[in-house]
Amino acid sequence: MTTTFLPCGVYHENYIQDHAWWQTKFIKGKMLLLFFLLFILIPLLADTYILSICNQIGYTILGAIGVQLLIGYCGQLTLGHAAFVAVGAYTSTLLILEFPWPAILLNLGLAYPISIFIAGLMAGLWSVLFGLPSARVKGFYLILTSMAAQFIIVDFIITQYVSQIGGRGQAFSLPPGTIKLGPWLIDSDLKVYYLMILLCIICIVGVANIMRSRVGRAWVAIRDNDISAEVMGINVIKYKLLAFFYAGFIGGIAGSFWISNLAAISPEHFPWSWSLWLVGVILIGGVGSIHGTIFGALFMVLVMESLQLMVLPLADIYPKLLMDFLFIKEAAFGLAICMFLIFEPNGLAYRWWQTKNYFNLWPFSY
Amino acid sequence: MELFLMSITTGVMVGGIYALVALGWVLIYKCSGVLNLAMGEMTLIGAYISLSFYSAGVPFLLSLGLSLIIGFILGIITERIFLDRLIGEPVLTVIMVTVGLSFFFKGSLELIWGTDTQVFTPAVFSIEPIRFGQIIIGQVYLWSFIAAIILLVIFVCFFKYTRWGLAMQACADDEMAALSIGVSARFVYAVAWAIAFMAAGVGGTLLGNINGLNISVGYLGLLVLPAVVLGGLNSIPGAIVGGITIGVLQNLCGAYLDRYFPGAVKDIAPFAFMAIFLLFKPYGLWGWERIERV
Numbered sequence: 001m002t003t004t005f006l007p008c009g010v011y012h013e014n015y016i017q018d019h020a021w022w023q024t025k026f027i028k029g030k031m032l033l034l035f036f037l038l039f040i041l042i043p044l045l046a047d048t049y050i051l052s053i054c055n056q057i058g059y060t061i062l063g064a065i066g067v068q069l070l071i072g073y074c075g076q077l078t079l080g081h082a083a084f085v086a087v088g089a090y091t092s093t094l095l096i097l098e099f100p101w102p103a104i105l106l107n108l109g110l111a112y113p114i115s116i117f118i119a120g121l122m123a124g125l126w127s128v129l130f131g132l133p134s135a136r137v138k139g140f141y142l143i144l145t146s147m148a149a150q151f152i153i154v155d156f157i158i159t160q161y162v163s164q165i166g167g168r169g170q171a172f173s174l175p176p177g178t179i180k181l182g183p184w185l186i187d188s189d190l191k192v193y194y195l196m197i198l199l200c201i202i203c204i205v206g207v208a209n210i211m212r213s214r215v216g217r218a219w220v221a222i223r224d225n226d227i228s229a230e231v232m233g234i235n236v237i238k239y240k241l242l243a244f245f246y247a248g249f250i251g252g253i254a255g256s257f258w259i260s261n262l263a264a265i266s267p268e269h270f271p272w273s274w275s276l277w278l279v280g281v282i283l284i285g286g287v288g289s290i291h292g293t294i295f296g297a298l299f300m301v302l303v304m305e306s307l308q309l310m311v312l313p314l315a316d317i318y319p320k321l322l323m324d325f326l327f328i329k330e331a332a333f334g335l336a337i338c339m340f341l342i343f344e345p346n347g348l349a350y351r352w353w354q355t356k357n358y359f360n361l362w363p364f365s366y
Numbered sequence: 367m368e369l370f371l372m373s374i375t376t377g378v379m380v381g382g383i384y385a386l387v388a389l390g391w392v393l394i395y396k397c398s399g400v401l402n403l404a405m406g407e408m409t410l411i412g413a414y415i416s417l418s419f420y421s422a423g424v425p426f427l428l429s430l431g432l433s434l435i436i437g438f439i440l441g442i443i444t445e446r447i448f449l450d451r452l453i454g455e456p457v458l459t460v461i462m463v464t465v466g467l468s469f470f471f472k473g474s475l476e477l478i479w480g481t482d483t484q485v486f487t488p489a490v491f492s493i494e495p496i497r498f499g500q501i502i503i504g505q506v507y508l509w510s511f512i513a514a515i516i517l518l519v520i521f522v523c524f525f526k527y528t529r530w531g532l533a534m535q536a537c538a539d540d541e542m543a544a545l546s547i548g549v550s551a552r553f554v555y556a557v558a559w560a561i562a563f564m565a566a567g568v569g570g571t572l573l574g575n576i577n578g579l580n581i582s583v584g585y586l587g588l589l590v591l592p593a594v595v596l597g598g599l600n601s602i603p604g605a606i607v608g609g610i611t612i613g614v615l616q617n618l619c620g621a622y623l624d625r626y627f628p629g630a631v632k633d634i635a636p637f638a639f640m641a642i643f644l645l646f647k648p649y650g651l652w653g654w655e656r657i658e659r660v
Contacts, residue, residue, distance in 0.1 A: 071458065077457070077458055077461075079403075079465075130641075132645075133641065133644055133645055136644070136645055136648055137644050137645075137648040139457050140401045140457060140461070140599075141595070141644055141648055143401075143461065144591055144592075144595055144640060144641070144644065145640075145641045145644055147588075147591070147637065148637040148638060148640060148641035149641075151633070151634055151637045152634055152637065152638055152641075155630055155633065155634060156627075156630055156631075156634045159630070160627070160630065227658055227659075273469070276465050276469070279462060279465070280462065280465070280466070283458075283459075283462050287458075324476075324477055326476075327472075327473045327474075327476040327477040328473065328477065329473070330469050330470075330472055330473030330476070331469065331470050331472075331473025331474050331477065332473070333466075333469050333473075334465075334466040334467060334468065334469025334470030334471070334472070334473060335466065335470050336466070337462060337463070337465065337466030337469070338448055338463050338466040338467060338470065341452070341455075341459050341462055341463050341466070342448070342451050342452065342463070345455070345459060
């Protein structure tokens with residue numbers, strides 16, 4: 001997946017055109033349509049069920065984009081990203097519940113936005129802490145340390161200690177009215193949806209822009225060959241840790257977004273299988289592509305939902321199926337990952353790229 | 367002192383089982399270079415199969431043998447369907463295929479056997495503990511340890527003295543050279559998976575005898591990862607030493623640290639230890655150091 005070719009007859013005359021995000025009128029129109037769809041059409045037409053699926057997709061995108069940054073762009077394998085999502089979620093919840101906010105901030109509704117940011121920072125720092133071994137080890141060994149991060153953070157620190165703060169027992173519930181974004185109280189799926197779209201756009205644009213900067217190019221160099229990157233004068237450790245920080249930051253944002261939808265969080269929301277799920281999402285979507293993250297999230301959530309819709313009518317005949325659905329889902333997810341990696345190792349983004357180029361180059365595709 | 371000795375002996379006994387499972391893991395890695403994260407589910411498969419046979423009234427040893435045979439077949443099938451096509455793919459791809467496999471296995475297991483804890487009834491080993499001076503050990507632990515050691519010896523002899531074992535050693539040592547003298551690499555991969563399935567199945571059966579069998583026993587299968595990292599990824603003696611060390615470490619932490627950090631210290635300690643160990647000795651005790659060139 002390298003470059004997308006420009007359509008026949010389009011050429012650039014200066015660098016500004018060459019660096020532009022949306023290079024042709026067609027793309028601008030397409031993006032306008034997308035905005036129209038996301039901000040007007042879906043909120044207008046969708047019912048609560050569809051909105052909740054959209055929110056799930058958004059959460060998956062937010063979680064997976066950090067994994068994409070680490071695995072797809074910086075080449076640091078990780079299987080423990082859910083831990084940092086959990087750190088974000090818990091930081092945000094604790095800040096909202098326990099921190100003595102000044103009345104003025106509460107009245108302005110800034111408590112939640114500030115807690116999102118702090119949650120991001122916190123998750124980023126934890127991510128850097130567990131990214132430190134990347135200075136010494138890589139590949140499979142790094143997977144092991146990230147797994148250690150998952151078990152230590154979620155199963156130990158959060159379950160045993162953080163959950164005890166305030167004496168609430170295992171689950172933290174957020175009383176209604178605590179999650180406010182400015183003057184808006186986030187209490188319905190529609191409002192969560194708008195928040196999700198906002199955060200997704202910020203994170204996607206942020207990552208896409210980082211990738212066009214020196215930092216992004218350094219990451220790609222490290223991914224392709226870290227020894228030659230070092231030879232070229234890139235401070236490998238610094239950039240690796242930076243990648244861990246950004247990935248953790250976005251993970252933290254994902255976690256602190258998700259509490260607005262959950263209203264009660266417990267460590268079971270961030271199991272190891274969720275980390276694996278996020279890696280599966282980027283592998284199905286396509287490694288090293290932001291489109292891929294979005295496609296992967298869409299694919300995974302939609303396929304699982306349609307699987308559920310297919311199972312539901314059968315449940316009348318065979319009621320045990322409803323109970324077993326969770327297991328069917330698990331097995332189907334595993335099989336989907338295997339099949340994609342074996343038969344479509346470049347992911348959905350590769351097909352997207354091929355189709356786009358086919359139409360761009362048409363009729364002179366050779 | 368008593369507590370110390372007891373936790374060490376129990377640790378060594380449980381560690382023997384880990385060593386057996388770790389041996390299967392190392393075998394797959396040595397022969398085919400696949401880093402397998404589905405080991406936990408593989409232990410569960412073998413355990414559930416032998417449990418089913420045992421519940422149906424088959425004698426324990428026979429049901430263990432039957433689960434070995436089924437494990438052998440399943441191993442070959444898994445390798446042929448999923449991993450044969452992935453030779454030469456990047457590390458992440460192969461690892462994620464095994465992760466996918468683990469999800470698939472886990473889902474299927476829960477579908478077939480449910481999530482409730484099942485125990486071997488009637489109990490295979492008598493609950494009467496055995497005393498050695500001050501040390502008291504459950505019979506389950508002792509017999510599991512003996513069984514694990516016997517199997518370890520059988521496997522090691524298999525590698526040293528049989529034709530298949532020698533072919534596998536050759537393939538692990540230098541694949542190209544092995545191919546040129548007529549060793550079929552594909553056959554070796556298949557046998558490696560089959561043996562790993564068998565070892566994991568026995569390990570799972572023994573673990574299931576200790577505390578009953580449910581999906582979370584699969585987590586114990588994940589403990590092979592710290593064990594193999596400790597020993598070095600491609601060293602069979604390393605896997606055995608690593609497995610026993612992790613067993614001892616786990617029990618010592620359970621005995622002494624639980625007071626200060628209540629909760630799941632026992633489950634977390636191996637992973638925390640592994641993360642720190644990796645910082646100092648990334649290639650384990652006896653692993654090959656990888657030399658990288660641009």
